[in-house]
Amino acid sequence: MLSVRGLGVRYGRSVSALEGVDLEVATDSVVAVLGGNGAGKSTLLRAVSGTLGLHGGAITSGEIRFRDERIDRLDPAVVVRRGVVAVPEGRQVFARMTVEENLRAGGLGARSAADRTAARARVSELFPVLAERSGQRAGLLSGGEQQMLAIGRALMSGPSLLLLDEPSLGLAPQMIGRIARIVTEIHSQGTAVVLVEQNATMALQVADHAAVLEVGRIALAGPAEELAASNDVQRLYLGGHAESDEQAAAEVAQARSHRSARRLARWAG
Numbered sequence: 001m002l003s004v005r006g007l008g009v010r011y012g013r014s015v016s017a018l019e020g021v022d023l024e025v026a027t028d029s030v031v032a033v034l035g036g037n038g039a040g041k042s043t044l045l046r047a048v049s050g051t052l053g054l055h056g057g058a059i060t061s062g063e064i065r066f067r068d069e070r071i072d073r074l075d076p077a078v079v080v081r082r083g084v085v086a087v088p089e090g091r092q093v094f095a096r097m098t099v100e101e102n103l104r105a106g107g108l109g110a111r112s113a114a115d116r117t118a119a120r121a122r123v124s125e126l127f128p129v130l131a132e133r134s135g136q137r138a139g140l141l142s143g144g145e146q147q148m149l150a151i152g153r154a155l156m157s158g159p160s161l162l163l164l165d166e167p168s169l170g171l172a173p174q175m176i177g178r179i180a181r182i183v184t185e186i187h188s189q190g191t192a193v194v195l196v197e198q199n200a201t202m203a204l205q206v207a208d209h210a211a212v213l214e215v216g217r218i219a220l221a222g223p224a225e226e227l228a229a230s231n232d233v234q235r236l237y238l239g240g241h242a243e244s245d246e247q248a249a250a251e252v253a254q255a256r257s258h259r260s261a262r263r264l265a266r267w268a269g
């Protein structure tokens with residue numbers, strides 16, 4: 001579905017942020033991108049969503065294809081219409097607007113009124129709390145609720161590929177577990193996800209494939225289970241998230257069993 005080949009990115013003249021980066025995202029998959037601060041994770045998402053220019057960055061080599069078409073020279077709004085939508089880091093919501101207005105703004109990217117209505121129903125089902133708070137100003141929501149609103153707003157344009165930049169950052173363990181469950185649910189509804197995370201344990205539980213970025217290059221890539229078992233990943237990224245991990249694991253296991261039950265039902269019926 002998404003194919004990034006030999007991607008190089010620079011900010012200004014001097015800062016090389018990515019070099020020779022390859023990333024493949026299959027339809028119906030969740031791919032985690034792991035890495036420490038400054039590794040280039042956000043830069044990669046910006047390149048895919050066409051927003052590098054807004055940050056003073058530019059692609060210097062390589063190409064990005066989505067469903068076999070080049071998207072690396074398109075405007076961000078066109079990329080959204082093709083079905084690729086990003087949730088940037090930092091829980092960006094329109095703080096002075098209500099929850100409802102935020103979601104409506106997200107719906108402007110929808111292809112038709114029918115798509116918008118369907119997306120709205122999906123968002124209400126995924127995030128009942130947003131329906132309860134629809135008239136409230138987004139700036140007054142908790143951090144976790146703002147993250148849900150940012151994801152809900154992205155879903156309003158009906159993406160087939162969702163790019164999430166560190167959705168768990170700064171959230172309490174229980175909320176990280178909920179976000180993990182929600183990502184699993186979004187995926188089971190047929191949206192592919194690129195999940196950028198520093199919380200490797202959570203990300204590797206949710207993802208089927210993963211790549212590790214180190215100073216602008218892919219250092220490791222493969223099936224999530226293999227990376228979770230790899231000594232390097234264990235040593236570098238899997239220390240110290242114990243509490244949130246257990247919560248995330250429990251939530252994901254629950255969501256997975258619901259998903260397979262639904263799949264079985266669909267298959268049987």
Ligand SMILES: Nc1ncnc2c1ncn2[C@@H]1O[C@H](COP(=O)(O)OP(=O)(O)OP(=O)(O)O)[C@@H](O)[C@H]1O
Binds near residue numbers: 015
């Ligand atoms: N707007 C910018 N202008 C100049 N340099 C930038 C800009 N944004 C990022 N960089 C540089 O590019 C490199 C990659 O940064 P990026 O934000 O992609 O990393 P990251 O993996 O997302 O880090 P974090 O986990 O801290 O969010 C870093 O060296 C950073 O300093």
Ligand SMILES: [Mg+2]
Binds near residue numbers: 041042043089165
């Ligand atoms: Mg970042």
